[in-house]
Amino acid sequence: MTDTRSRPRTGPEGRAAASARTATDASEKRRRRTGKFFLYAAMSVFAVIFLFPLVFMFVSSLKPDAQILQDIDSPMAFLPVGDISLDNYFGVFDRVPVAQFLFNSVLVTVLTVGLGLIVNSMAGFALSRLAWRGRFVVLAIIIATLIVPFETIAVPMVYWVAQLPTLVIEGGVLKYDFGWLNTYEVQIVPFIANAFSIFLFTQYFSTIPKSLDEAARIDGAGWFTIYRRIIVPLSGPAFATVAILTFLPAWNQYLWPLMVVQREELRPVMVGMQYFFQLNTAWGEVMAYTSLITLPVLIVFLVFQRAFVSSIAASGVKG
16 A cells, blocks of 8 residues: 555645645734834834933033023024034043042942952852752742842931941051041942842853753862852853943942041042032033043943843753
8 A cells, every 4th residue: 555644745735735835824924024123113213212311421422501402492502503512521630630540440440349249149049059958948038138228227327337447557556446437448348248140140050951060060069160160160140140230239339428528539429429419510511520420331231231131041051
């Protein structure tokens, strides 16, 4: 007997079935193209909405105050036309020590983010990979601290940092003293450990198969070796996400530095905003200053955006 079950239809029925499949495929392609069109259109609209403030800020930084107020009610506010110059940027550098403020913010932010990645990832590793009694209680307490607003603990923190011991150099002599006010460490140390970062690391590390730990332990690896050589290389998206989420509040700090730093040479860029609102507000210089301090944030996001939006689908076990 001849098996004809797998033979293609060649008669009128076969041609009709092929035509139906072709029509169905074409209809499906049209629906996909239509769906993509509306999706991209919606994304473009949202992108324009979110870009409007940035475009207005940058364009206004190139205009004199009179023209900014004149164009505010028209589309000209978003176009670099009229009396365009860099005078506002020169005025910013004349009014405030921008370079010093930028250096302070970069230093504080880089150290806060770098030390935070190390400390919080280690804490997340201990909570997710090590088996010890009470770790879930500790994690619950850490998560519970997220509901406490910073403003409620700011004043007690000021009191405690004023009592902390420190080493100072006076006249070339190293001396023991008390108080962290008007220092870099008071802007860095209180924000290294972060409850949300610990939670993110704990959740991400929990998705990595523990069979990797067991195999490494059999080969004689210690827990720190497992953390450094296995967990960290597999957790790029988590580190990038935490880096961005830590960078933004560290860069945007205003209330805390305003409370604990009185010396101008130690102030970050956000505190420098108050220099422009003391007497007559120069809106062009305000826009120029905000453009300067926004640029590092945009650069950091562009560098880490791919890892930031990537899904947590990486797995250390193949096959």
